[in-house]
Amino acid sequence: MEFYRSHVLVCHGTGCTSSDSPGIKKRLEEVIAQKGLEKEVQVVMTGCFGLCAMGPVVIVYPEGSFYSRVTVDDVDEIVEEHLLKGRIVKRLLYKEAVEEDETIKSLEKVEFYRKQKRVALRNCGVINPENIEEYIALDGYMALGKVLTEMQPIDVVNTIKESGLRGRGGAGFPTGVKWSFAMGGEGQKYVLCNADEGDPGAFMDRSVLEGDPYCLIEAMTICGYATGATEGYIYVRAEYPVAVDRLQKAIAACNEKGFLGKNIFNSGFDFNIQIRLGAGAFVCGEETALMTSIEGNRGEPRPRPPFPAVKGLFGKPTTENNVETFANVPQIILNGAEWFSGMGTEKAKGTKVFALGGKINNTGLVEIPMGVTLREIVEEIGGGIPGGKKFKAAQTGGPSGGCIPAKYLDTPMDYDNLIAIGTMVGSGGLIVMDEDTCMVDIAKFFLEFTVDESCGKCTPCRIGTKRLYEILEKITNGEGTLEDLDKLEELSTYIKENSLCGLGQSAPNPVLSTYKHFKDEYIAHVVEKRCPAGVCKSLLSYEIIADKCKGCTACARVCPVGAISGSPKNVHVIDKSKCIKCGACMARCKFGAIIKK
Amino acid sequence: MKTLQELEEIRKRTLETMNLRKESEGTRIVVGMATCGIAAGARPVLLKIMEEVEKRNLSGVTVAQTGCIGLCQLEPIVEVYKPGQEKVTYVKMTPEAAARVVAEHIVNDQVVLEQTVGRFQV
Numbered sequence: 001m002e003f004y005r006s007h008v009l010v011c012h013g014t015g016c017t018s019s020d021s022p023g024i025k026k027r028l029e030e031v032i033a034q035k036g037l038e039k040e041v042q043v044v045m046t047g048c049f050g051l052c053a054m055g056p057v058v059i060v061y062p063e064g065s066f067y068s069r070v071t072v073d074d075v076d077e078i079v080e081e082h083l084l085k086g087r088i089v090k091r092l093l094y095k096e097a098v099e100e101d102e103t104i105k106s107l108e109k110v111e112f113y114r115k116q117k118r119v120a121l122r123n124c125g126v127i128n129p130e131n132i133e134e135y136i137a138l139d140g141y142m143a144l145g146k147v148l149t150e151m152q153p154i155d156v157v158n159t160i161k162e163s164g165l166r167g168r169g170g171a172g173f174p175t176g177v178k179w180s181f182a183m184g185g186e187g188q189k190y191v192l193c194n195a196d197e198g199d200p201g202a203f204m205d206r207s208v209l210e211g212d213p214y215c216l217i218e219a220m221t222i223c224g225y226a227t228g229a230t231e232g233y234i235y236v237r238a239e240y241p242v243a244v245d246r247l248q249k250a251i252a253a254c255n256e257k258g259f260l261g262k263n264i265f266n267s268g269f270d271f272n273i274q275i276r277l278g279a280g281a282f283v284c285g286e287e288t289a290l291m292t293s294i295e296g297n298r299g300e301p302r303p304r305p306p307f308p309a310v311k312g313l314f315g316k317p318t319t320e321n322n323v324e325t326f327a328n329v330p331q332i333i334l335n336g337a338e339w340f341s342g343m344g345t346e347k348a349k350g351t352k353v354f355a356l357g358g359k360i361n362n363t364g365l366v367e368i369p370m371g372v373t374l375r376e377i378v379e380e381i382g383g384g385i386p387g388g389k390k391f392k393a394a395q396t397g398g399p400s401g402g403c404i405p406a407k408y409l410d411t412p413m414d415y416d417n418l419i420a421i422g423t424m425v426g427s428g429g430l431i432v433m434d435e436d437t438c439m440v441d442i443a444k445f446f447l448e449f450t451v452d453e454s455c456g457k458c459t460p461c462r463i464g465t466k467r468l469y470e471i472l473e474k475i476t477n478g479e480g481t482l483e484d485l486d487k488l489e490e491l492s493t494y495i496k497e498n499s500l501c502g503l504g505q506s507a508p509n510p511v512l513s514t515y516k517h518f519k520d521e522y523i524a525h526v527v528e529k530r531c532p533a534g535v536c537k538s539l540l541s542y543e544i545i546a547d548k549c550k551g552c553t554a555c556a557r558v559c560p561v562g563a564i565s566g567s568p569k570n571v572h573v574i575d576k577s578k579c580i581k582c583g584a585c586m587a588r589c590k591f592g593a594i595i596k597k
Numbered sequence: 598m599k600t601l602q603e604l605e606e607i608r609k610r611t612l613e614t615m616n617l618r619k620e621s622e623g624t625r626i627v628v629g630m631a632t633c634g635i636a637a638g639a640r641p642v643l644l645k646i647m648e649e650v651e652k653r654n655l656s657g658v659t660v661a662q663t664g665c666i667g668l669c670q671l672e673p674i675v676e677v678y679k680p681g682q683e684k685v686t687y688v689k690m691t692p693e694a695a696a697r698v699v700a701e702h703i704v705n706d707q708v709v710l711e712q713t714v715g716r717f718q719v
Contacts, residue, residue: 003651005643005660007617040647061617062625062659086630086662126618136604137611145601258598266599 004042006083009059011125013048013210014203014242015364016055020072021045024056027075032083041083047211049125051112053363054094059125064104068094096383112362115381117343119351120168120204120327121367124211129246132253135214141259143330144218147225148267156226157183160329162337164349169194169285169322170400170426170502172348172415175329181309182227182319189229190313191220192320194290195236195243198282199398200449202429204353205323207365209236209243212327213250217260217273219326222333224271227319232273235290239280247275282399282453286501287320289455300457301501322427324353344370348414358395358431359385371412374404378432389434393517397426399446399453400506402513403439422513424506438535439518440525444472446510454503461504464495468508476536480526489515534596537581541597546571548593555585555594613656622680623657624703626650629674631665637672638691645692646675649699658703671717677702686714 010016010025028043049057054068058078065088067078074092081087090102097110107113118124127134135141147156161176182189193216197205208216220232236244251273254260262270276294283289284299291313293299312318328350332340341349348370354377357363361383368377374394378384385391393403402423404411411417418424433442447469456462471488474480492508499505515522524530531539544555544564549571556564556572563579566572574585574594586594598604628634628643643662650658668674671688675698678684685708687698694712701707710716 003647004614004617005647007615009618040644062661084630084662085632085635085664086628087664127615133607133611134615136607137615139608141598141604142608145604149601264598265601 004040005062006041007061008041008043008083009046009061009125010043011047011049011055011057012045012129012242013052013055013124013207014240015048015052016057017242019056021056023072024058024070024075027072028079031076031079035079035084037079037083044128045130046126047124047129048121048207048365050116050121050207050365050367051094051362052365053361057094063088064106065089066094066097066104066107066110067092111383112364112366112381115372115376116367117351117369118367119331119340119343120208120324120353121211121365122331123215124207124365127212129211129213130249132214132250132257132259135212139334140214140330141218143333144221144259145265147222147333148265148269153183153226153228156222156333159337160226160332163332163340164337164344165325165328165332165340166348166415167322168324168328168352168428170397170424172425175321175325178309178321179223179226179319181307182229182317184228185317188231188314188316189227190316190318191223191227191229191232192287192291192294192308192313192318193220193232193234193326194285194287194320194322195234195240196278196285196290197237197240197323197427198285198453199400199427199429200446201357201395201431202355202398202427204355204365204428206240206243207353208323208327209240210246213243213247214254214259215330216247216323216326217250217254219329220273221260221264221271222329223319223321223326225269227317229317229319230270230272232271233276233294233313234273235276235278235284235294237280238277244275244277251275281455282449283455283501283503286503289501290320291318300455301503303500324428345412345414345417347416352413352425352428354413354428354430356382356430356432359389359434359437360432361386368413370414373410373412375409377413377430378409382432385432385434387434389436392433392435392437393439393514394433395423395431395442395446395510396429397424397506397509398429399449400424400502400509401426401429402509403433403442403517405517422516423509436533436535438476438531438533439514439521440472440476440531441533441535443511443514444469444476447472447507450503450507454507458498458500458504460495460498461500461507464491464499465504465507467491468495468511472511475522475525476531477538478525478529478536482523482526485515485522485526540581541576542574542579542581542583542586543595543597544572544574545593545595548591550591550593552590554588554590558584558588560584613654616656617659623659624680625678626658626660626699626703627663627676627678628660629664629666629672629676630662633665633669634672634674637669639673641692642673642675642690642695645695646699649696650703653699653704655699655703668714671714674714679706687712688714688717 058067165175166172289299289301308318353367551569563575673690675687
């Protein structure tokens with residue numbers, strides 16, 4: 001085994017990869033070889049560090065220098081200065097990670113990481129996801145070893161039950177209870193991993209797949225042993241090519257090392273895993289639709305009961321969990337149920353990963369104990385809202401969830417608290433919205449998504465969501481009436497109560513929750529024909545204030561449709577019938593003479 | 598994979614190579630690698646230190662570099678930080694002296710006095 005004095009970790013999550021972290025790694029290796037340092041310095045690709053807003057991220061150990069927004073052009077300087085001469089390249093350091101006296105802060109002390117507790121993401125950004133030995137070094141496969149050599153299936157299920165782990169995919173069903181349903185009985189059974197992460201804005205499952213694929217494989221194998229299944233399927237969306245590639249490599253490595261296959265740990269237990277790619281349909285994240293899709297049929301849900309634990313994949317008993325749920329399992333086995341239940345709130349144990357996005361400074365992945373408040377997430381971990389704007393609401397649960405308005409900023413985030421205020425944890429997407437966001441427009445945005453993604457099998461969802469969308473469109477166009485608002489509520493309730501699967505049952509949630517918390521905005525659209533946030537174009541108009549206009553002609557020149565007329569040094573006028581409300585004139589005017597109404 | 602011992606072996610072996618990635622409280626050997634240090638021959642010293650650390654399988658020891666500390670005429674300079682002890686600064690280092698420092702100071706806790714900065718004061 002080679003001894004390296006320095007490790008250079010380069011993030012290869014999807015975010016950093018798309019800003020060319022592979023190019024950075026390649027250049028690092030080239031320059032390191034040129035300087036003859038290849039026996040001293042090791043370049044390691046890792047999964048996501050979480051702070052995607054600052055990507056591409058490169059961390060150099062032993063110093064722990066956190067370089068952010070690195071480009072290929074910066075590589076020569078890093079090698080020459082840092083790796084050869086030991087001089088840290090200060091201009092590239094993430095500024096939050098430097099103390100006032102210019103020494104490097106440990107990462108745990110950086111505001112973004114300080115309140116985080118990494119369980120599901122514990123190896124992401126730490127190990128090389130294509131090197132199984134690094135996973136083993138950090139206690140990988142110790143849990144499976146323990147399960148297969150020391151524990152009976154019922155002990156495993158009881159441990160998971162006692163830990164209080166609940167499904168992280170949305171519904172929050174107790175995982176141990178789910179596993180116990182599939183126990184007993186003879187014949188073929190399956191373990192299924194739902195990696196069809198479809199909520200707009202959520203990408204925690206992708207990060208686990210990309211950063212720590214072995215963890216998922218180990219957990220599924222443990223689940224197989226506990227429930228008596230010998231076959232596992234991972235259903236992952238084809239839009240995650242990096243994740244699929246790493247999973248395939250990880251499965252191959254596990255087969256080669258004997259962590260999958262026959263007679264694992266000489267226990268007589270056999271387990272195999274196959275990957276199935278989803279073709280991008282949101283409904284396939286619903287468990288019955290997912291199974292139908294694996295079976296080779298069109299991805300449509302089927303009524304429950306029978307539940308998957310009784311009659312699931314290919315008609316056999318099936319245990320299905322989401323990626324993040326599985327990612328907690330090996331740690332629970334190793335550290336014990338009490339360790340896990342010591343984190344979180346009374347009814348929600350452990351941690352939850354949130355994908356922080358929208359109007360927030362630190363876009364990225366955060367894993368926090370259940371019960372941390374939204375305020376802590378937004379103001380401390382997330383670093384606040386750009387431009388000093390005011391927080392308006394946060395959307396959780398994606399198109400199936402709802403919004404949390406500012407008055408609930410101090411609500412501890414867990415399953416039941418969020419349900420109580422009309423939204424849900426969901427898969428963990430957390431989209432922050434500032435004062436410039438129109439809540440009616442947001443509801444329309446999410447509904448447009450569900451209209452597109454409705455599979456069409458049941459009428460309430462197929463036609464109901466479309467009609468609901470049309471009402472919202474009418475309102476944002478300034479053609480809505482008070483009667484439409486009543487219809488909106490009535491139809492939403494009808495769709496929720498009558499749809500076949502979770503997609504339809506939850507589709508009206510964004511409408512209902514924004515209507516509940518921001519009714520005044522809906523009324524402003526309908527009664528005053530005004531969009532308070534200034535977003536809905538049909539309700540806007542741009543005007544030039546005559547007193548302020550200097551007649552510089554800048555606005556007239558930038559207008560793409562020639563809607564502004566006026567001669568130099570004279571007041572200009574906007575022709576509202578031609579104006580497309582793009583806002584280019586307002587952005588260009590140096591005198592603040594153009595206003596949006 | 599048939600036995601837990603097999604797993605444990607891989608774990609231990611790989612963990613050694615990854616220790617670097619966590620903040621350790623262990624011993625740090627820091628080599629001055631600014632232009633003056635490199636010109637005076639710091640690279641062979643650094644390589645020798647790494648070789649010795651690797652050969653002896655020393656865990657919890659990190660080898661790092663630093664810039665110029667301002668004593669250019671006494672380069673190559675190597676500083677040793679042991680937990681709970683005062684920093685020791687070695688000057689005018691050679692690969693041979695570096696090997697002695699690892700063997701005597703790092704392993705056996707005996708400072709190699711004649712290489713320390715105190716003995717070289719002008």
